[in-house]
Amino acid sequence: MAIFNYYPQTLSPDWPGGYWLHWGVFVVIILAFVMAMIMGFIWFERRGLGRFQVRLGPNRAGPFGLLQPVADAIKVLIKEDIIPAKGDKLVHWLAPVVAFVPALMIFAVVPFHDGALLADLNIGILYVVAVSSVGVVGIFMAGWGSNNKYSLIGAMRAVAQMVSYEIPLALSIIGVVLIAGSLSMNSIVEAQNIPFILLQPLGFIIYFLAACAEINRTPFDLLEAESEIVAGFHIEYSGMKFAMFYLVEYCEVLAISAIITTLFLGGWRGPLLPPFLWFLIKVFGVFFLIFWVRSTIPRLRIDQVMAFAWKCLLPLALINLVITGIEVIALPPALLWTVMFLNLAIVVLLILLWSKFFRLGGGRVEV
Amino acid sequence: MALKTEPFVINVGPQHPSTHGVFRMRLTLDGEVIIDMEPVLGYLHRGIEKLAEGRTYTQNIPFTDRLDYLASMSNNLAYVLAVEKLAGIPVPERAEYLRVIMAELQRIASHLIGVGAFLNDCGAFMTPFLYMFREREKILDLFEMVCGQRLTYNYMRIGGVSHDIPDEFLPALDKFVSRMPGFIDEYDQLLAQNEILLARAKGVGILPKKLAINISASGPVLRASGVKWDIRKADPYSVYDRLEFDIPTGSVGDCYDRYWVRIQEIRQSVRIIRQAVEQLPPGEVRTEVPHLLHPPVGEAYGHIEAPKGELGFYLVSDNSIAPYRFHVRAPTLINLTALRDMMIGWKVADAVAIFGSIDICLAEVDR
Numbered sequence: 001m002a003i004f005n006y007y008p009q010t011l012s013p014d015w016p017g018g019y020w021l022h023w024g025v026f027v028v029i030i031l032a033f034v035m036a037m038i039m040g041f042i043w044f045e046r047r048g049l050g051r052f053q054v055r056l057g058p059n060r061a062g063p064f065g066l067l068q069p070v071a072d073a074i075k076v077l078i079k080e081d082i083i084p085a086k087g088d089k090l091v092h093w094l095a096p097v098v099a100f101v102p103a104l105m106i107f108a109v110v111p112f113h114d115g116a117l118l119a120d121l122n123i124g125i126l127y128v129v130a131v132s133s134v135g136v137v138g139i140f141m142a143g144w145g146s147n148n149k150y151s152l153i154g155a156m157r158a159v160a161q162m163v164s165y166e167i168p169l170a171l172s173i174i175g176v177v178l179i180a181g182s183l184s185m186n187s188i189v190e191a192q193n194i195p196f197i198l199l200q201p202l203g204f205i206i207y208f209l210a211a212c213a214e215i216n217r218t219p220f221d222l223l224e225a226e227s228e229i230v231a232g233f234h235i236e237y238s239g240m241k242f243a244m245f246y247l248v249e250y251c252e253v254l255a256i257s258a259i260i261t262t263l264f265l266g267g268w269r270g271p272l273l274p275p276f277l278w279f280l281i282k283v284f285g286v287f288f289l290i291f292w293v294r295s296t297i298p299r300l301r302i303d304q305v306m307a308f309a310w311k312c313l314l315p316l317a318l319i320n321l322v323i324t325g326i327e328v329i330a331l332p333p334a335l336l337w338t339v340m341f342l343n344l345a346i347v348v349l350l351i352l353l354w355s356k357f358f359r360l361g362g363g364r365v366e367v
Numbered sequence: 368m369a370l371k372t373e374p375f376v377i378n379v380g381p382q383h384p385s386t387h388g389v390f391r392m393r394l395t396l397d398g399e400v401i402i403d404m405e406p407v408l409g410y411l412h413r414g415i416e417k418l419a420e421g422r423t424y425t426q427n428i429p430f431t432d433r434l435d436y437l438a439s440m441s442n443n444l445a446y447v448l449a450v451e452k453l454a455g456i457p458v459p460e461r462a463e464y465l466r467v468i469m470a471e472l473q474r475i476a477s478h479l480i481g482v483g484a485f486l487n488d489c490g491a492f493m494t495p496f497l498y499m500f501r502e503r504e505k506i507l508d509l510f511e512m513v514c515g516q517r518l519t520y521n522y523m524r525i526g527g528v529s530h531d532i533p534d535e536f537l538p539a540l541d542k543f544v545s546r547m548p549g550f551i552d553e554y555d556q557l558l559a560q561n562e563i564l565l566a567r568a569k570g571v572g573i574l575p576k577k578l579a580i581n582i583s584a585s586g587p588v589l590r591a592s593g594v595k596w597d598i599r600k601a602d603p604y605s606v607y608d609r610l611e612f613d614i615p616t617g618s619v620g621d622c623y624d625r626y627w628v629r630i631q632e633i634r635q636s637v638r639i640i641r642q643a644v645e646q647l648p649p650g651e652v653r654t655e656v657p658h659l660l661h662p663p664v665g666e667a668y669g670h671i672e673a674p675k676g677e678l679g680f681y682l683v684s685d686n687s688i689a690p691y692r693f694h695v696r697a698p699t700l701i702n703l704t705a706l707r708d709m710m711i712g713w714k715v716a717d718a719v720a721i722f723g724s725i726d727i728c729l730a731e732v733d734r
Contacts, residue, residue, distance in 0.1 A: 053497040149377045153399070153715065218492055219563055227385040227488045228719050298563045299490020301716045302399055355562075364712040 091145030096244030099138025154232025189267035388729030443523035449669025477674035481726035488723030527653030572721030586676025592620030
C-alpha cells in the first residue's frame, strides 16, 4: 500500500529530479500500467463473458485462467506474419502503429492520483478528444492496405461511424467542462465533490454510448461485425500485427473507462481506500458495464447506427448543453441537490420522449 | 463533377462465419445496399440420393441422419414412413408414440439452434446461442439414453424403432418438459421486446404470403407469412391426429415473425410431448421385418413436418432390395429459393439476418 501513497507525494510540482526524470518515470509507469491492465481486461472480459454465457470461460492456464492472456500473447507472437500479395505493403505495415499510438497517448493526461499524471495539460480533455480521433486513420489504413473487400467495407463503416460519433462525444464533455470550469483532467477531478454522473446523467449516457461507438463495442461493433464482414479491417492481419490491433481494442476500452472514471465518476477520489485503488475499481466497473452490454444485445445496422448518432444523440447532447449552461449561470451553487433531481427528471423525460418518437433507421431501398 | 461509381461484388462464403456451413452468396453491392444476389450451392454435395440406390432399404436409414444433421430423428421418421407406405408395414402403437416424442424433441432442438444462430447473425455475441445450447444439451442427453448417439441417431427402423426406451428416460423427459416452458419465458424476456432485435428483424426480409405459396415454401418460413399449413394437421401421420396442438402463424412474414413462430412452436412441441407421454401405451416397439425387404413394384411419398419444413422422401421400388429411385424433398432448399426476393434492397447486415432467419442446414440443401 505504501507505494500508492509514496509516488504521489514525491510527484508534487517541485519533484526532485526535474522535468526529464518525471517524464521518464511516467512513460514507464503508463506503459506498464496499460500493458498490465490490458492483460487484466482480457482475462476479466473472457471470464465475465463466460459467466454471462452460462459457461466457465478460460480456466486452464494458471489459477482461474489468469495466465490465459500470456498464453494468447505467446501464441500470437510465434504466428506467421502474412502480408497480402496485392496489398499496399507500407500502409499495411504502418496501420497497427498508427492505430496504437494515439490510444496509448491518451494516458498522458489521465490522473491516477492528485497530480500523478504525465502532463497536466490545461487543455487535457480537448487533447483526449483530438488524439483519440486519430485512431480512425489507422483503422482506415488497415482496411485500405489489406486489399480485401471485407476490410474495405469495415474501414468505410469505421470512418462514417467514428466521424459521426465524435460530435455527440465532444458535446457531452462540454457539460462537464462547464460545471468544472476547467479543461484540465486533474482540475475536473478536483471539482467533483459529488461525482458528475449525478449532475450530468444525460451527459454520462451520451458519452458512454458515443464512446462505445468510438471504440467499436457492441452494439456498434460494425467495423469488425463478425457475422457480417468476418473481422472487418483486420481480416488480413496475423501474428504480431493482429496482436497490435487486439491491443488497440483493449487499450481504447481502457482509455474510455479511464476517461469516464475521470469525467463522471470522480476519478481517484473516494473514501477509505487509497486513490489509485479507487481509480482501478472505477475503471473495472466501467469496463464491466461495457462488456455486459456486449454480451447482452445484438448489433445495430449501419444506417441505424448513423441515425442514432445524428437524430438521437446529437439533439440530446445539444439539449444537455443548453440546460447545463442555464444551470451554471442561473442557479446558485447552494441548490446542488435540487439540480441533481431536476437533471434526473429531465433525463427520464427526454429519454421517454425520444424512445416514443425516434425510430431507428430506414427500411428497404428500392433498386 | 460526378464521381464514377460501380457496383461492388462480394463473395459471402463458402467460408464465412454466418453461412451456416458452406453456402455462398454472390452479393452485388451499391455501397451497403444489395442490388443483386446469386446463391451458389453444391459445396457439400455428397450424392446421397444416388448412393441410396445402391443400398438396401434398412441400410439407407443412416444416410438420412446425414441430411439435416440438426434434425436426424425427423429425417429417420420421414424415410421410414415412406418405406412403410411402400411395403405396407404396420407399426406398433407404442413405437408410433415414441416416434412422435422423438420428433418433437428434435423439433425443439432444431428450433433452438435455428433461433440461436439467427440471433448470432444479428450480432448478439454468442449469448443467446449458448443459452439455447444449454437446453439442447438436455435433449441430446435424452437421445443418448435412447440410442447411444448424440447427433446421428439412426433410431427409427422400418416397422418401429430400434429399442424401447430405458427406465430412466421417462423421468428425465418429465423433468425436461416441466422446465422447458420456464426457459422459453426466459428467452422471451431477453429477446421478444429487445429494441435492437426489433429494429433489426421487424419488417426486414418480408416474404409475402403469395410468394411463399408460389415457391412452395414450408415450415416456419411459410407459417410466418401467415399461411396456416402444417403437415401434422393437413395430412396427419403417425398419431398426430390424437394429439392437441395449435399452429402458430405470423402476420407479416418478416424475420421477426419467423423467429416468433419458432419460439411458439417450441411451446407447442412441449405440449405435444406432454400428451404423448400420457397416452404412451405398453407393448412392442417394432414389427418383425425381413432383413432384405422386397417392396412390391410401385412408388410412395412419405412426408412429415420436419423442424425446417415439409420433408418428403419419394421412393420408387422395382421389387429389388434397393430403391430404384430415392428422392429427398429438402425443405430448406425450397425455402432458400425465396432468398433473392427477400434480400434485394436490404443492407449487408440484413442479408446475414435474413439468411439466418430461414434456418437452413447445408447438408440437407446440397445432399
